[in-house]
Amino acid sequence: MTPRARECLRLVWNKRATSKEIAAELGISKATVDGYIADAVVELGARDRRDAAAMLFGGTRAESGDDPARVVAPTPVEAPPASSTEQPPAARPWRSRGRPLNTLSLAQTIGWIAVIAIGSLAGLALAMAIGSGLPPVAMPVIEAIRRLT
Structure with a gap:
């Protein structure tokens, strides 16, 4: 079970919170x-x-x-600590289960901006090469194939 699911159930247990109240508290x-x-x-x-x-x-x-849906407990109990075998979520700029948006550090954000910029430039260069015909490097290879046939 994800830590976020545990947190939601803890709020159901301790505060008898509704989904709307839990959503407001967890953002x-x-x-x-x-x-x-x-x-x-x-x-x-x-x-x-x-x-x-x-x-x-x-x-x-x-x-x-x-x-009949009432839960009875003598005192509220805190959530048990997460096991040490759980992996921390990967640093990705998109939302994933159990991890909200905007949790990247400044360095991670700058790193993702660089990755996206470099990928965009590589894609643009490839599109331009395909749009202008074959790159000049491929021409000798094509000539060699023509001579063999």
Whole structure:
């Protein structure tokens, strides 16, 4: 389970927060929060978001009462620390699951700008070479093939 999904379930568990409240607190969209929670519910085999939060943080469902979806716990429990086997997310400029936008350092941002600029120049040079016919380097090779045939 991703750290972000754990964070969403922790807020469901500790604050009984709605998806809209979780989205506002984490700075992501409501649909993204719903996606994290849905993935966690499936992964844990839970009935719903509160059941998943209870399974993850050690509570039990209420057996009686007027709200059957109510999660009962003596005290709020913090999320367990992430395992040391989890890899940190790769430094990419696009959004990926579990990682919001704008988390690159200044050096990483400048590096990506350089990669994009160099790639754009290489693509432009290739397009110009193709547009103007074969490059002069290929002409001797073509002449050699003509002589062999």
